[in-house]
Every structure is written in C-alpha cells, then in structure tokens.
Amino acid sequence: MPDRGxxxxxxxxxxxxxxxxxxxxxxxxxAERLLSCxxxxxxxxxxxxxxxxxxxYLPRYAALLRSRAxxxxxxxxxxxxxxxxxxxxxLLILDHEPSGGRPVGPQYWDREEKLKFMDKxxxxxxxVSTANPWLDFLPAxxxxxxxxxxxxxxxxxxxTGPSVSSSTQIKRLYGFGLLPLVPEITTxxxxxxVNQISALPHLRGLIMGTRGIGNGLDDGAxxxxxxxxxxxxxxxxxxxxxxxxxxxxxxxxxxHVLPLxxxxxxxxxxxATRLILSGxxxxxxxxxxxxAHSGGALPALSSRLAxxxxxxxxxxxxxxxxxxxxxxxxxxxxxxYGPEELGFVSDVISRSASYASGASASKVPNRSTGSKRMLxxxxxxxxxxxxxxxKWKSVTENLDAIASVQGWSEGDRDGVxxxxxxxxxxxxx
Amino acid sequence: MPDRGxxxxxxxxxxxxxxxxxxxxxxxxxAERLLSCxxxxxxxxxxxxxxxxxxxYLPRYAALLRSRAxxxxxxxxxxxxxxxxxxxxxLLILDHEPSGGRPVGPQYWDREEKLKFMDKxxxxxxxVSTANPWLDFLPAxxxxxxxxxxxxxxxxxxxTGPSVSSSTQIKRLYGFGLLPLVPEITTxxxxxxVNQISALPHLRGLIMGTRGIGNGLDDGAxxxxxxxxxxxxxxxxxxxxxxxxxxxxxxxxxxHVLPLxxxxxxxxxxxATRLILSGxxxxxxxxxxxxAHSGGALPALSSRLAxxxxxxxxxxxxxxxxxxxxxxxxxxxxxxYGPEELGFVSDVISRSASYASGASASKVPNRSTGSKRMLxxxxxxxxxxxxxxxKWKSVTENLDAIASVQGWSEGDRDGVxxxxxxxxxxxxx
Numbered sequence: 001m002p003d004r005g006x007x008x009x010x011x012x013x014x015x016x017x018x019x020x021x022x023x024x025x026x027x028x029x030x031a032e033r034l035l036s037c038x039x040x041x042x043x044x045x046x047x048x049x050x051x052x053x054x055x056x057y058l059p060r061y062a063a064l065l066r067s068r069a070x071x072x073x074x075x076x077x078x079x080x081x082x083x084x085x086x087x088x089x090x091l092l093i094l095d096h097e098p099s100g101g102r103p104v105g106p107q108y109w110d111r112e113e114k115l116k117f118m119d120k121x122x123x124x125x126x127x128v129s130t131a132n133p134w135l136d137f138l139p140a141x142x143x144x145x146x147x148x149x150x151x152x153x154x155x156x157x158x159x160t161g162p163s164v165s166s167s168t169q170i171k172r173l174y175g176f177g178l179l180p181l182v183p184e185i186t187t188x189x190x191x192x193x194v195n196q197i198s199a200l201p202h203l204r205g206l207i208m209g210t211r212g213i214g215n216g217l218d219d220g221a222x223x224x225x226x227x228x229x230x231x232x233x234x235x236x237x238x239x240x241x242x243x244x245x246x247x248x249x250x251x252x253x254x255x256h257v258l259p260l261x262x263x264x265x266x267x268x269x270x271x272a273t274r275l276i277l278s279g280x281x282x283x284x285x286x287x288x289x290x291x292a293h294s295g296g297a298l299p300a301l302s303s304r305l306a307x308x309x310x311x312x313x314x315x316x317x318x319x320x321x322x323x324x325x326x327x328x329x330x331x332x333x334x335x336x337y338g339p340e341e342l343g344f345v346s347d348v349i350s351r352s353a354s355y356a357s358g359a360s361a362s363k364v365p366n367r368s369t370g371s372k373r374m375l376x377x378x379x380x381x382x383x384x385x386x387x388x389x390x391k392w393k394s395v396t397e398n399l400d401a402i403a404s405v406q407g408w409s410e411g412d413r414d415g416v417x418x419x420x421x422x423x424x425x426x427x428x429x
Numbered sequence: 430m431p432d433r434g435x436x437x438x439x440x441x442x443x444x445x446x447x448x449x450x451x452x453x454x455x456x457x458x459x460a461e462r463l464l465s466c467x468x469x470x471x472x473x474x475x476x477x478x479x480x481x482x483x484x485x486y487l488p489r490y491a492a493l494l495r496s497r498a499x500x501x502x503x504x505x506x507x508x509x510x511x512x513x514x515x516x517x518x519x520l521l522i523l524d525h526e527p528s529g530g531r532p533v534g535p536q537y538w539d540r541e542e543k544l545k546f547m548d549k550x551x552x553x554x555x556x557v558s559t560a561n562p563w564l565d566f567l568p569a570x571x572x573x574x575x576x577x578x579x580x581x582x583x584x585x586x587x588x589t590g591p592s593v594s595s596s597t598q599i600k601r602l603y604g605f606g607l608l609p610l611v612p613e614i615t616t617x618x619x620x621x622x623v624n625q626i627s628a629l630p631h632l633r634g635l636i637m638g639t640r641g642i643g644n645g646l647d648d649g650a651x652x653x654x655x656x657x658x659x660x661x662x663x664x665x666x667x668x669x670x671x672x673x674x675x676x677x678x679x680x681x682x683x684x685h686v687l688p689l690x691x692x693x694x695x696x697x698x699x700x701a702t703r704l705i706l707s708g709x710x711x712x713x714x715x716x717x718x719x720x721a722h723s724g725g726a727l728p729a730l731s732s733r734l735a736x737x738x739x740x741x742x743x744x745x746x747x748x749x750x751x752x753x754x755x756x757x758x759x760x761x762x763x764x765x766y767g768p769e770e771l772g773f774v775s776d777v778i779s780r781s782a783s784y785a786s787g788a789s790a791s792k793v794p795n796r797s798t799g800s801k802r803m804l805x806x807x808x809x810x811x812x813x814x815x816x817x818x819x820k821w822k823s824v825t826e827n828l829d830a831i832a833s834v835q836g837w838s839e840g841d842r843d844g845v846x847x848x849x850x851x852x853x854x855x856x857x858x
Contacts, residue, residue: 216679245674248699250645254706255743261734262702265726266695270677273691277683293733297694297726303767304722305690307826311812314684324767338732338753340780340794344773351769364835365769383740397736406793 047414048124048164050421052237053292053333053377054114055131058153062109064146065091075133077104093133094259096246102256107381111157111173117380118172121395124164124418127425128154129176129207131382132241136182136209143180144189151177151196151203158202170427176207176237179225183214190225198232204425205235205290210242210271217271218278230284235331235424239292240267265296272298272330273305281329282320288424289329290375294336299348302327306355321357328352331424333377334416337397339404342416346370346405367405371412375421376402476843477553477593479850481666482721482762482806483543484560487582491538493575494520504562506533522562523688525675531685536810540586540602546809547601550824553593553847556854557583558605558636560811561670565611565638572609573618580606580625580632587631599856605636605666608654612643619654627661633854634664634719639671639700646700647707659713664760664853668721669696694725701727702734705755711748714758717853719804723765724756728777731756735784750786757781760853762806763845766826768833771845775799775834796834800841804850805831 057065068076075093080100082088090101091108107113108131118126130150135143154175161173177197179190197203206229212219217238229236243263268291281287291298298305306323309315319326327348334342349370354363376398383394402408402416422428486494497505504522509529511517519530520537536542537560547555559579564572587602606626608619626632635658641648646667658665672692697720710716720727727734735752738744748755756777763771778799783792805827812823831837831845851857 218679218681244677244695248673248696250647250703252647252703252707253743254703255741257706257734257737257741257744258699258702261730261737262695262699262726265730265733266673266691267677269726270687270691273687274679274681274683277686278681297691297698297729300726300729300765300770300773301690301694303765303770303826303830304694305686307766307812307823308686308690310822311815312684312686313815314682315686316815336729336732337736339792340773340776341729341732344729344769344776347769347773363768363833383736386740386742386745393739394736397732401732404792 048418048422049122050125050127050376050418050427051118051123051378051380052127052290052375052421052425053335054126054128054380055382056111056114056128056154056157057104057108057131058150058157059109060146060149060153061130073137075137093131093241094243096259107384111161114380115162115172117392121378121391123378125170125172125174125421125427127174127176127204127421128157129237129239130154130178132209132239134178134207134209134241135180136211136241138180138182140180140182140184140186140189143182143185144193147178147180147193148196151193151200155200155202171202173202174425174427175203176205176235177203179206179208181208181211181213185213187221187224191228194225194228194232194234197234204427205237205288207237207239209239210267216274218274218280220278223280223283226280226284226287230287233288235288235290237290237292238268238271240264240271240296243267244270265293268292268296269298269301272296276305276319276323276326277309277315279319281326285329287329288331290331290333290424292333292335294334294341294345294374295327295330295332299327299332299345302348322355324348324355325352325357328355328373331373331375331420334374334402335377335379335398337394337401339401339406342374342401343367343405343407346374346408349373367407368409368412371405371408371416372420374416375424376417477847477851478551479554479556479805479847479856480547480552480807480809481556481719481804481850481854482764483555483557483809484537484811485543485557485583485586486537486560487579487586488538489575489578489582490559502566504566522560522670523672525688536813540590543809544591544601546821550807550820552807554599554601554603554850554856556603556605556633556850557586558666558668559583559607561638561668563607563636563638563670564609565640565670567609567611569609569611569613569615569618572611572614573622576607576609576622577625580622580629584629584631600631602631603854603856604632605634605664606632608635608637610637610640610642614642616650616653620657623654623657623661623663626663633856634666634717636666636668638668639696645703647703647709649707652709652712655709655713655716659716662717664717664719666719666721667697667700669693669700669725672696673699694722697721697725698727698730701725701759705734705748705752706738706744708748710755710758711750716758717760718758719760719762719853721762721764723763723770723774723803724759724761728756728761728774731777751784753777753784754781754786757784757802760802760804760849763803763831764806764808764827766823766830768830768835771803771830772796772834772836775803775837778802796836797838797841800834800837800845801849803845804853805846 065077069078077089077091079087080090089104091104092101158173158175164170179193212222243259244266249258302324309323346367347365350365378395385392402413494506498507506518506520508516509519518533520533521530583604587604590602593599608622626635641651672688673695678687731753738752775796776794779794807824814821831842
C-alpha cells in the first residue's frame with residue numbers, strides 16, 4: 001500500500017496518478033507502488049493479524065501443575081482462599097514468586113478462551129506456545145514422555161480448531177512444540193523430538209528456555225540439536241523464565257515488576273549473547289531464532305557488546321563478523337510496548353548487514369528492512385488488565401506501537417502485524 | 430550552526446540569504462539561524478569537547494590498592510610476571526575477575542597521562558571520577574577518612590592543572606567527589622561529605638555505585654542524602670561495578686565481555702529502576718542524576734517497565750507519573766558506541782514529557798530535545814586498544830556515533846560533545 005494513506009482499492013484505474021500528485025503519470029514510481037498495491041489487494045492473507053507470542057498451559061500440563069499443589073518447589077497451581085472467602089487458583093512459577101502467585105483460570109488452558117481473546121482483539125491467527133517453565137523441572141524420562149504427549153496435544157489443539165475462513169486451509173491456531181531440554185537427556189531423544197515436531201503439520205517451531213540441558217545454550221553438546229533444527233527449518237522461540245539472581249531486586253515490595261520488566265529481558269539478552277559468542281550463528285547461519293520481548297536489551301547493548309569483544313583479547317578474533325551482524329540473523333517479536341522501541345529495534349536489524357566482515361554497505365539503516373524480522377505478539381494470557389476493560393491494554397499498546405513507528409510504511413506495519421509471520425511460519429495456505 | 434553544513438563564519442554578511450535559498454531574505458527563519466550562529470561564533474566555549482565519563486585512581490587510592498596486594502578479596506593491584514619474564518602490575522576489581530586482572534600503569538593515576546590522552550583526542554575538559562569500586566569495600570571509619578582525603582586530592586588534581594586557554598578561567602579538569610557509602614556509616618557523616626564536596630570549587634558532582642549503604646539506592650535511609658545533594662545542585666554520576674550474579678555468564682571463557690557488556694548495564698538499569706519505583710524522583714524532582722553507559726538497558730526497557738507497573742496491583746498507583754516520564758529527569762552519557770543507540774536514547778528522553786500525568790502533548794518525539802541531556806564520555810583509561818593505534822577506538826567510535834545520529838542538528842551534536850556538560854556542570858567561566 002502507498003505510504004500516504006490512500007487506499008487504491010476504492011479508486012478508479014484512471015485515478016492512480018492522483019494518488020501521487022508529485023509523480024508524473026505512468027512513472028516507474030507509480031508503477032511500482034501500483035504493483036505493490038495490487039499484490040496486497042489480491043492476497044487474501046495480506047491483512048491478517050497474527051499473534052506469535054501467546055501462551056497456553058495445555059490441560060495435560062495444567063493437570064501436572066495441579067498434581068504438584070503440595071510440592072516443595074515451583075511450579076504448581078494451588079487453590080487458596082481469597083479475603084472474601086472464595087476459592088481461587090493461584091499459579092506459582094518463579095522461585096521467589098511475589099504476591100502469593102498469580103490468579104489463574106480457564107484462559108490459561110481452554111482453547112475456547114484463547115479464541116474468544118483472539119476474536120475480541122481481531123487476531124486472526126495465533127502461534128501458540130507452552131508457557132514457562134516448560135519441562136525444565138522434570139527428570140529426563142518424564143520430560144521426554146511429556147514433551148511427546150504435549151506436542152501431540154498441541155497438534156490436535158491446532159488441527160481441530162477453526163480455519164481463518166471458509167475459503168482457505170489456513171487454520172487459526174498453529175503451535176511451537178517442546179523439547180525435553182533437561183539435564184541427563186540424551187542427544188538422540190532430543191533429535192527424535194525434533195523429528196516429531198517436524199512431522200506434525202501444525203507445529204512450525206519450538207519454544208525453549210535458556211538453560212539448555214543444564215549449562216545454557218552455548219553448550220557444545222547442543223550442536224547436533226541446532227543442526228537438526230536448522231535442517232528442519234523450525235523456528236526456535238527463545239523465551240525467558242529465570243531472570244537473574246533475585247538479590248538484584250533488593251528488599252522492597254515491587255510486586256512482579258523487577259523480575260518481569262528487567263529480569264526476563266536480561267535473561268534473554270544474556271542467552272542470545274552467549275549464543276553469539278559461542279559461534280552458533282557462524283556454524284548454523286540458517287538457524288531461525290525468534291527472541292521474546294523484542295530481544296530484551298540485546299539491541300540496545302549490541303554496539304557496547306561489539307566494543308567489548310573488540311577490546312578483549314580472549315574473544316577479539318573468535319567470530320566471523322562484528323557482533324552487530326548477528327542481530328540481523330534474528331527474528332524479534334514486537335512486544336516492546338512503544339513505537340520508539342520498535343523503530344530502534346528495526347534500525348538495529350537494518351544496520352546489521354553493514355557489519356558483515358568486509359562489508360562496505362552504508363551504515364545508515366533503512367527501518368523498513370528491519371521491520372521484516374519483527375512480529376506482533378501479545379504475551380496472552382499474561383498481563384491481564386487490573387480492572388474490567390473491553391480490550392487488553394497489553395494488546396492495544398503493542399498494536400498502537402506498531403501503528404506509530406516513524407519511518408515504517410503501511411506495508412511494513414502490515415508485515416509486522418501478520419505478513420512476516422505468514423512468511424516465517426509458511427502459513428501462506 | 431545551520432543544519433546544512435554552511436559555516437557562516439566564512440561568509441560575508443551580504444551572503445546570508447544565500448545559505449538558505451528556499452527562505453526569503455530577511456525571514457524570521459534566517460534571523461533565528463543567524464542569531465544562533467552568531468552566538469555560537471561569539472562564545473569561546475561553544476565547541477569544546479568535554480569528557481564526563483573518565484576515571485582515575487588517585488595516587489592515594491592506588492597506594493591503598495597496592496597495599497592490599499596480598500588481600501583475600503578484591504580490589505587490589507599486584508605485580509605478576511608476564512610470559513616474557515617481565516614484571517607487570519595487574520588490577521583486580523571484580524569478584525570473579527577473568528584473565529587474571531587487567532594490566533595497569535600510569536594512565537590510571539598520573540595526571541600527565543590523562544592530559545596526554547585528552548590532547549591526543551582533542552578533549553578540552555575532563556570531569557574526572559574515581560573508578561569503581563570506590564570505597565565500597567572499606568569499613569565505615571576508613572571510608573569516611575579516605576573520602577574526605579580523596580575529595581581534597583581531586584580538588585587539587587583539578588585546581589593545579591592547566592586552563593583551557595590563557596583567556597579563560599575554565600580549567601581542563603573538574604571532578605566528581607566520593608561519598609563514603611558503606612554499611613554503618615551515619616547520615617551525618619554523609620551530609621558532612623556532601624557539604625565538603627559542595628565547598629570544593631572544582632568538584633561539580635559525586636560518583637556513586639548502586640549499593641547505597643548496603644541495601645541499594647531505594648533505601649529510605651538515603652532520603653536526607655538525596656535532599657542534601659539536590660539542594661547543593663551536585664550531579665550524581667551513577668556507575669555500575671557489581672553487574673549481576675556471575676552464574677548468569679555460564680562456564681565458557683568469554684573474557685570480560687559478559688560482565689562488562691551486559692552485567693554493567695543491567696546493574697545500572699536495575700538501580701535506576703529501583704530509584705524510580707521508590708518515588709525518589711517524585712520526592713526530589715530537581716535531583717540531577719547522570720547514568721553511565723547511556724542508562725544501560727533502561728531506555729530500551731522503559732515501555733515494558735511502564736506496562737509491568739500498570740499491570741501490577743502492588744505498584745500500579747504508587748507513582749505520580751508513567752515510568753517513562755522519569756527518564757526525562759535523567760542525564761545520560763553518550764557512551765553507547767553507536768548512532769542508532771544515541772538516537773533512540775534521545776527519543777526516549779524527548780518523549781518523556783508526553784508521559785507526565787495528565788499530559789496531552791504529542792507523543793511523537795523530537796530527538797533534539799533529548800540530545801540536551803546527553804553528554805560525551807570515553808570511559809578512559811578502560812577499554813585501551815589491543816594493539817598500538819594513534820587514537821583509541823573507544824573514543825573515536827563514540828565521537829563518530831555522535832556525528833552520525835540521524836535527526837540531530839549540528840547544534841545538538843555540539844551540545845552532546847560539550848555544550849550540555851558546560852551547562853550541567855556550570856563551567857561557563
């Protein structure tokens with residue numbers, strides 16, 4: 001679509017020149033915009049809103065959390081009594097969970113609730129993932145069994161759900177599978193589960209935390225897994241859970257704010273940086289890694305990272321490219337709650353090519369380029385509004401941010417809202 | 430100076446209209462630009478390069494570090510033997526110091542070395558601060574005595590140094606003093622030292638870490654100290670030292686990269702966020718807080734922070750303003766190594782006013798506004814080049830970044846290079 005808010009679909013062909021009064025009729029510029037507009041108009045999926053950051057505790061997983069109500073360690077769901085004497089389910093997932101855990105209900109496990117939420121916010125498609133802490137807390141054999149079962153469950157959750165419209169095969173629900181990434185798991189089990197996920201038609205990737213099989217994602221033991229994931233073309237959604245050591249947060253009661261607002265992005269930033277430093281992106285250049293929360297602090301710290309690498313004899317010669325190059329290998333959700341944040345993230349992706357070893361490209365970034373790797377998300381069912389509202393602020397803020405980024409065309413915005421996800425997850429029908 | 434690279438100082442008065450061919454001769458626009466240009470030309474300080482992030486271990490402090498060569502805990506300086514059999518001083522300041530500490534020499538304590546570095550990089554003025562870990566590791570009485578002595582030492586370091594030119598009273602060296610912020614110090618001692626710093630003419634602020642007197646900077650016990658600092662008009666330079674728990678970095682040898690590139694900014698981000706959440710900026714709205722490393726990850730996470738606050742019943746009603754408002758109360762150094770980073774940081778400062786409670790201002794930021802709170806720095810003598818070079822990359826990268834930010838006028842760039850520091854530290858002669 002043209003940048004200027006002119007919707008050509010409502011115009012006569014003879015009017016086209018009127019849309020660009022400063023261009024001569026028939027110019028290349030008009031021809032190019034016209035083609036772009038026609039392609040957009042012709043594609044039934046061009047305006048879909050796709051949520052790629054949306055979680056579920058599948059019923060089998062929620063049952064496990066309930067069965068752990070008396071467990072000494074998180075995660076578990078337990079029933080407590082409110083100050084009004086009512087029974088209330090509370091979810092505890094963090095080691096030092098503030099505020100007695102968060103209230104949970106069917107929005108965490110019931111597919112109908114997910115679809116209602118999607119309808120309310122005009123979300124056409126959700127690419128659903130199990131919420132943290134996944135299988136991290138389980139012994140290897142149980143993690144293995146449950147991963148296989150939950151992947152089958154999620155396939156069914158998606159495949160038996162509705163389609164986007166009666167005229168398309170595209171479903172409203174797709175999923176990220178789970179790997180049993182826990183200590184003492186074998187590589188062959190991990191590769192089997194990668195194969196299982198690849199074979200399930202509605203799973204288009206997998207979600208993982210940052211611990212790997214106990215030593216983080218820069219663990220050399222994971223290389224065969226990265227190789228298999230790369231070969232299968234699965235998208236890895238990297239998501240935080242542990243934050244950083246809670247001693248950082250001090251002794252004041254700030255609710256969940258510090259671990260969620262800072263700890264989560266710090267963890268993602270650290271994991272992605274360790275991956276970069278380990279050379280994983282040099283070894284597996286086609287790995288498709290999607291970072292939660294717009295990559296946390298990684299975009300903002302990427303030039304500092306490059307400088308620190310340049311100045312440290314231990315790592316200065318290790319990587320093929322400047323650290324900033326690798327940010328262009330990533331996909332980032334657009335869950336950053338502000339237009340300046342999204343614009344900056346797209347700048348950082350856009351400039352990445354100019355940091356390839358030996359590159360002579362201009363270092364002035366074109367925000368449009370970066371937008372192609374950014375994807376709308378909601379983080380549902382987390383961040384529920386504190387009081388009854390029609391739409392959730394966590395959704396409208398992220399949509400408003402996408403709509404307000406300076407320097408993005410309408411086509412760029414449509415891409416971030418859905419088009420990029422359709423391409424990345426191959427949902428083109 | 431006009432935005433278009435036209436230097437009016439080389440033009441005849443009659444040419445002025447030629448500089449803006451799209452403006453009618455004598456227009457308000459030309460008059461305004463002309464006035465701005467004349468003021469710039471007339472002021473001898475308008476083009477000074479001022480480094481506000483530059484460290485020293487004063488000789489008295491370096492002697493203390495040497496005296497601790499056999500200490501069980503950091504910090505200390507000890508002499509080790511290189512693989513070539515040469516004696517080499519190594520500085521250890523971090524709990525899990527990688528690579529056996531960093532080589533140190535006279536650039537850490539000798540004023541002549543600081544001035545040579547300044548000359549080499551055309552830095553006119555440095556506002557020097559003691560490097561971390563300051564007095565954090567000392568018992569209260571020793572920290573008290575040493576703070577007072579080091580403040581006097583730094584005053585002498587500055588006052589007996591050279592002036593910018595023979596025609597001005599402006600010196601080439603100013604300083605940030607030290608407070609003895611350690612457990613068991615009394616408030617009255619802290620207030621005495623604030624008074625001492627205020628009375629020393631070449632000290633224009635104080636540097637502090639993030640631990641306060643043991644419980645962080647959101648400790649209510651510090652309120653009288655903030656009040657005194659605010660009243661004295663001293664600039665607080667908030668600087669990291671501890672990072673986050675090193676378990677986050679994993680077991681691979683990545684040198685200093687992770688604690689420096691990520692841990693330091695994480696710590697600053699956390700400290701500033703805890704200050705915001707504590708209401709310090711509501712209580713002390715004229716406090717002048719300068720954050721190291723462009724505020725770390727705080728700008729990038731500020732909308733997420735605002736969202737997390739909005740969604741948490743513990744804190745949702747605590748503050749007077751949206752969290753993003755408080756970023757406009759801060760000053761941020763321009764030590765971020767990239768132009769996109771600096772542009773984004775200035776966007777975040779620029780938009781802050783629109784997040785004041787009840788504000789109806791446009792939320793589209795004007796980068797120029799934000800640039801007024803950003804100040805050039807080098808982090809000297811840290812980040813020395815790995816091989817012999819004429820200029821240090823850590824300096825040229827930050828200067829190049831300032832020169833390359835899109836949307837900053839030449840006046841904005843001059844401000845970040847020095848004009849803002851002259852105003853903030855009242856160095857106008």
